Amino acid sequence: MFHPLRVSEVERLTDDSVAVTLTVPAGLREAFRHTPGQHIAVRRTGAHGEEIRRTYSICSPAAQAGEEGALRVGIRLVDGGEFSSYALKELSAGDTLEVMRPTGRFVLEPRAGRFAAVVGGSGITPVLSIAATLLAREPEARFCLVRSDRTAASTMFLEDVADLKDRYPDRFQLVTVLSREEQQTGLPSGRLDEARLTDLLPALLDVPEVDGWFLCGPYGLVQGAERALRGLGVERSRIHEEIFHVDDVPAPAPVAAPAHSRLTATLDGRSGSWPVEEGESLLDTVLRARSDAPYACKGGVCGTCRAFLVSGEVRMDRNFALEQEETEAGYVLACQSHPLTSEVELDFDR
Numbered sequence: 064m065f066h067p068l069r070v071s072e073v074e075r076l077t078d079d080s081v082a083v084t085l086t087v088p089a090g091l092r093e094a095f096r097h098t099p100g101q102h103i104a105v106r107r108t109g110a111h112g113e114e115i116r117r118t119y120s121i122c123s124p125a126a127q128a129g130e131e132g133a134l135r136v137g138i139r140l141v142d143g144g145e146f147s148s149y150a151l152k153e154l155s156a157g158d159t160l161e162v163m164r165p166t167g168r169f170v171l172e173p174r175a176g177r178f179a180a181v182v183g184g185s186g187i188t189p190v191l192s193i194a195a196t197l198l199a200r201e202p203e204a205r206f207c208l209v210r211s212d213r214t215a216a217s218t219m220f221l222e223d224v225a226d227l228k229d230r231y232p233d234r235f236q237l238v239t240v241l242s243r244e245e246q247q248t249g250l251p252s253g254r255l256d257e258a259r260l261t262d263l264l265p266a267l268l269d270v271p272e273v274d275g276w277f278l279c280g281p282y283g284l285v286q287g288a289e290r291a292l293r294g295l296g297v298e299r300s301r302i303h304e305e306i307f308h309v310d311d312v313p314a315p316a317p318v319a320a321p322a323h324s325r326l327t328a329t330l331d332g333r334s335g336s337w338p339v340e341e342g343e344s345l346l347d348t349v350l351r352a353r354s355d356a357p358y359a360c361k362g363g364v365c366g367t368c369r370a371f372l373v374s375g376e377v378r379m380d381r382n383f384a385l386e387q388e389e390t391e392a393g394y395v396l397a398c399q400s401h402p403l404t405s406e407v408e409l410d411f412d413r
């Protein structure tokens with residue numbers, strides 16, 4: 064369900080990005096309290112009357128019960144991106160955005176320990192919330208951030224990250240790698256890839272001692288960082304990933320689906336049953352009858368359409384949102400699922 068929230072500030076971060084702060088009315092404060100790392104879905108009507116939905120990560124630290132807290136998201140301009148160009152060119156304080164409550168499982172509930180992140184570009188956004196909340200709430204926690212961007216001028220949240228460094232000099236470690244610019248730190252320029260991270264990470268910190276790794280950014284960077292960490296002996300369960308751009312992923316092969324499938328789905332306590340039309344995802348089947356079905360990206364990235372597979376079998380085209388434990392527990396992304404059996408049942412409420 065979407066709620067209208069007032070924009071209180073639009074702050075220019077770089078030439079191609081802004082931070083948007085939203086005011087959450089007192090009555091919605093509990094619903095909009097986020098766990099560090101989560102995102103929100105926003106929607107607006109496009110130029111041709113179509114509905115556009117996007118998800119944006121929250122960069123502000125999480126509030127504690129009773130605290131007011133801010134809801135601030137980072138938005139970077141995407142080539143041809145209708146929502147991001149609207150946000151950069153038109154959106155201003157006083158406007159209203161329709162927003163869903165925060166969701167997402169790329170999260171860290173503050174706890175004592177050592178944590179680290181490898182981020183690229185706008186992938187800093189959820190990690191900023193994670194690091195700022197952790198360091199403020201847990202005096203024993205440490206955080207190491209390895210970030211990469213093209214140039215210093217294109218780096219989002221430069222000041223917010225510098226503030227963390229000033230405030231927690233002993234517990235916050237920052238390494239910035241610029242791919243197209245010489246740096247003064249002695250680090251060579253160039254992309255962060257598997258080989259480079261395999262050398263760099265053990266030089267920075269005691270890799271086996273890190274309790275949780277947070278990888279966020281373009282597909283290639285996240286995959287390279289995961290391979291580097293696995294190669295350094297890090298267990299999969301300690302690695303959390305969020306992919307921001309999946310343009311470089313090959314298209315999935317077509318599905319061999321049964322001729323006629325029927326989907327039964329439960330959503331907000333109400334169930335319905337509908338035939339699945341050829342080639343459509345199970346989310347689209349539900350959406351034909353229930354416009355309140357949850358989704359944002361329809362690309363397998365945000366996880367908003369997560370549902371529990373009660374019975375039957377499905378095949379997902381791609382999944383960049385669910386952790387292995389979730390798929391093993393029976394969760395699927397409805398926007399990526401196609402039936403492999405003649406009857407399929409999903410529960411969006413579990």
Ligand code: FES
Binds near residue numbers: 360361362398
């Ligand atoms: S709507 Fe984003 S993963 Fe399905």
